[in-house]
Structure formats: C-alpha cells, structure tokens
Amino acid sequence: MKKLISLVVLMAFAGAAGSVGAAGNAVAGKNKSALCAGCHGADGNSAAPNFPKLAGQDAQYTAKQLADFKSGARKDPTMVGMVAGLSRKDMDDLGAYYASQKRSAGTTKASADALKKAERLYRGGDAKNGIPACMSCHGPAGVGIPPLFPAVSGQHAAYSQKQLLGFKTGTRSNDNEVMTRTAFRLSEAEIKAVSEYMAALH
Numbered sequence: 001m002k003k004l005i006s007l008v009v010l011m012a013f014a015g016a017a018g019s020v021g022a023a024g025n026a027v028a029g030k031n032k033s034a035l036c037a038g039c040h041g042a043d044g045n046s047a048a049p050n051f052p053k054l055a056g057q058d059a060q061y062t063a064k065q066l067a068d069f070k071s072g073a074r075k076d077p078t079m080v081g082m083v084a085g086l087s088r089k090d091m092d093d094l095g096a097y098y099a100s101q102k103r104s105a106g107t108t109k110a111s112a113d114a115l116k117k118a119e120r121l122y123r124g125g126d127a128k129n130g131i132p133a134c135m136s137c138h139g140p141a142g143v144g145i146p147p148l149f150p151a152v153s154g155q156h157a158a159y160s161q162k163q164l165l166g167f168k169t170g171t172r173s174n175d176n177e178v179m180t181r182t183a184f185r186l187s188e189a190e191i192k193a194v195s196e197y198m199a200a201l202h
Contacts, residue, residue, distance in 0.1 A: 024089070026093070029094045032093055033098075040098075044101045049157070053155055053156065057150060059092070059095035059099035059147075061146065061148075061150045069082075070083040075172075104154060106156065106157070122201075138198075141202065154201065
C-alpha cells in the first residue's frame with residue numbers, strides 16, 4: 001500500500017515542475033540577490049522564521065516558485081511586488097545562486113515524544129488515512145528530489161507549518177494538487193509536529 005501511494009504521488013507530480021528556464025548563473029544571481037537579502041539573508045539563510053531559507057534549495061524549484069508568484073499561480077502580497085520586475089533569466093540566476101549556498105542547521109522546540117511521532121509519519125506515512133511518507137518525495141534526510149520535490153531539512157518550522165496549512169486549506173495550490181491532497185489528510189497537530197521534525201532534520 002505504501003509503495004502504491006508513493007507511485008501515485010510521483011505520477012501526479014510529474015507535470016508540476018513545468019518548464020522553468022535554462023541553467024542560471026550563480027555569480028549573476030548573487031548580484032541580483034541584494035533585494036532579497038533583507039528577508040532571506042545575504043546567503044539565503046533567513047534569520048526570521050516567517051521567511052524561508054533559500055540556501056541549498058534546488059535552482060529550478062526556486063525559479064519555478066518565483067515564476068509562480070509572478071503569474072499568480074502562487075500568491076503572497078509581499079512577493080508579488082518583489083518579482084514584478086524579474087525576467088525568466090533573473091529567476092534562473094537567483095535559483096542558481098541560492099542553490100550554491102549551504103543551508104544552516106535548523107532548530108526545534110518540540111518535545112522528544114512529539115518528534116518521535118512526527119518521525120514515524122515522515123518516514124512511514126499513514127497508509128490507513130492515505131498519507132504517503134514525507135520522505136518518499138523529500139528524501140530520508142529532507143534534501144528533496146530535484147527539481148520536483150524541494151529540500152525541507154533545516155527549514156524554519158513556522159514557515160513549513162504555514163505552507164502545509166496553506167495546502168490544507170487551499171490557499172496555496174501551485175503543486176499540481178500533490179501536497180494539497182496530502183496536507184488535507186493531516187491534522188493541524190500533525191502538521192505542526194512534522195514541521196518541527198523537518199526543521200531539525202539534517
């Protein structure tokens with residue numbers, strides 16, 4: 001059953017990445033990242049938990065998210081203004097720059113018991129409720145499967161929680177419904193616990 005769920009997830013996501021542009025230039029991306037540094041940090045490791053760490057994220061995945069913000073497929077009032085003047089090449093270059101940076105280790109405030117339960121969900125899923133193991137798409141260490149599935153290890157728990165809740169409620173839906181369907185089956189408590197677990201994963 002777990003293998004079947006994983007296969008369905010992979011097939012459903014096959015077209016989600018879209019055609020993002022050619023390989024970007026990390027040096028050019030660094031020069032273009034000055035405007036992003038205020039929220040995401042100079043090297044892509046944001047200090048504020050409500051802004052995601054971009055360091056170490058797959059270049060094509062980051063470029064796709066920027067393109068989705070610009071097209072309106074993904075909505076965020078702050079990012080709308082930030083991407084308005086970006087070209088596809090700018091997005092590819094920014095993706096390449098952040099991919100070349102090392103993500104800092106994350107921290108968690110969750111108890112050992114909560115993390116243990118979250119680990120079971122992350123690694124084994126919940127076949128009874130149709131929830132695939134998180135690691136089937138994001139990997140045992142949370143590094144993702146580029147370019148379809150993003151790295152989640154070390155990400156701020158608050159940010160991951162917000163995104164999962166967005167998928168659950170439908171306020172974020174730029175994923176070909178893969179995460180929408182998965183998050184819908186997760187309780188808010190499970191979402192919080194898994195977010196904390198991923199923050200400490202490395």
